[in-house]
Every structure is written in structure tokens, then in C-alpha cells.
Amino acid sequence: MLVGRVAGETRFFDRTVAPCEAAAMAARLDPDLLATPLAEALLRVLDRKTHWAWHYLTEPGLSRGQLLAHFRHEYLVYVRDFPVLLGTSLGRTPPILEVRKSLAENLYEEQTGGLSGSGPHPELFLILMDALGFERSFFADDDGSLTTAARSYRDWIGATVREAPWQVGAALLTIFVEGSRNDRGELLGTFKRPKGETAVLAHPLVRHYGVAADRMALTKAHAAVEGSHRTDAWHMVLTHTPHSSEIAIILVNTMEEALTRWLAYRDSVADAMSLERPPIAPE
Numbered sequence: 001m002l003v004g005r006v007a008g009e010t011r012f013f014d015r016t017v018a019p020c021e022a023a024a025m026a027a028r029l030d031p032d033l034l035a036t037p038l039a040e041a042l043l044r045v046l047d048r049k050t051h052w053a054w055h056y057l058t059e060p061g062l063s064r065g066q067l068l069a070h071f072r073h074e075y076l077v078y079v080r081d082f083p084v085l086l087g088t089s090l091g092r093t094p095p096i097l098e099v100r101k102s103l104a105e106n107l108y109e110e111q112t113g114g115l116s117g118s119g120p121h122p123e124l125f126l127i128l129m130d131a132l133g134f135e136r137s138f139f140a141d142d143d144g145s146l147t148t149a150a151r152s153y154r155d156w157i158g159a160t161v162r163e164a165p166w167q168v169g170a171a172l173l174t175i176f177v178e179g180s181r182n183d184r185g186e187l188l189g190t191f192k193r194p195k196g197e198t199a200v201l202a203h204p205l206v207r208h209y210g211v212a213a214d215r216m217a218l219t220k221a222h223a224a225v226e227g228s229h230r231t232d233a234w235h236m237v238l239t240h241t242p243h244s245s246e247i248a249i250i251l252v253n254t255m256e257e258a259l260t261r262w263l264a265y266r267d268s269v270a271d272a273m274s275l276e277r278p279p280i281a282p283e
């Protein structure tokens, strides 16, 4: 539930298999690409994209103030401006058709919901927040609501997507920010992303915090399109980054830095939520 994946229109999801789902099922990453050292280096970063406070977010017991602190950070740090960041990344790319097509499709879905038949994902997020009783005005204040580490992470993402080489910004957004520790399993076919009503009913906000299933359009949209986006993202980056090059080194180093900054960001939000850290295990 790090990103409250959302609500609104549901009629497009009444079909048994949406077109984008069919595309996702058909798309598979080339096993030769997945077996490369570059893929392994990037997957090892995502394998560690997990945080000690995560379990609090999947269980009942959080106060309204804690929920608001978490979701306000997620919205202001990357949900609200994610389509714009994708646009910036797209604007840095050379004229490689499949790269531009992949980023443009992702941008189109994030800003309009056009592929999933839903709506703009930042808007779907706010609809979900409304279902929790959090007004839009709670998400209007920018810097004043964020921890220092959250602001730093957000500003660093914004600066990095503007820099060369283009592969770094594209990977930062589509592999690190959109990706998760499930990416390895999803690419190998051992992890099956929950779809449709199954994804909605399993969501902690529905199970523990009383959000009605018909307000979860963001969750349905992500379930419908993200599997395909994951494959597209990995294919784009691994196909168009010269392996064993300086660019590949910069790419892996930037992903490591993203993980470090993300962990600091998540630490800071957990502290703002007054969540108890687990004891440090003895050496």
C-alpha cells in the first residue's frame, strides 16, 4: 500500500480480460536479456526495495494521522508529478522508436488512464484519499508537509531525469520508482500479480480501513497495466543500454543511490508516523 493504488470508474473492468491485460500476459522479457550481468545488478537493487515499516502498512491499527502522513508523502513525493517526470524523461531520449513508444504509453496511462479505461492516476489517488475521509486540501501544501529526506528524494529524482544519459532517468522512473521487490518474480513468471476484484479485495485499505471496493479504481488500473509496463521497462533499459559500458556503470550506481535515498525517505516517514523501529540484531 505504499502507493494507494485507486478508485472511480469500474465499468471498464467488467470484462473478463481487458486488452491491456491480454497484452501483459502475452509479453515476456527475452530470457537472454534477463540472464545478463546488467539485469542481475539492477534486480539486486530491487530485491532490496523493502522497508522495516512496511508491515505496519499492510495491517490494521494505524491512526488517521498516521495514514495521512504516509499517503501525503507518497502523493507529494512522486504520485502527483509522475506523469510529468515521464514526460521529462521522454524528452531526453534519442529517436529510438520503441523507447519513445514505451515511455509515451506509460505517460498516457498515468496522465489519462486511457489504456486501462480508468482515469488520471494522480486523480484516482485523490479519489481513494477521499474514500478515507481525507480532503483534497490536505494534499495541496507542498514543502510544508514533507520530511527533509522526502524532499531530498523527490528533488533528486527531478534532477536526475533531466540528466544524460537518458537511460538513467528512464530506468529510475520505470524500473525503480514503478518497480518493486516482486519484479524478479514477475519477470521470471513465478510471481503472479493479483488482478481486478482479487487485487481490490486483498488491499489493506479495503480489508482493514473500510474503503469501499468501488473506490479502488487505481488498484484496478495498476493491476491491469503494470505487468505489461514492467516488461516494457526492463526490455527498454536492457536493450538500449550498452552492457559493460560507462553508461551501464552509471545506471547501476544511480539505482543504488535511489535505493539509499528511498530507504532514508521511508525511515523519515516512519519516524513522522511514530512507528517503532525493530531492534537491531546483534552481529
Ligand SMILES: [Fe+2]
Pocket: 106, 109, 110, 178, 229
Ligand atoms: Fe506506469
Ligand SMILES: [Fe+2]
Pocket: 110, 121, 222
Ligand atoms: Fe500509476
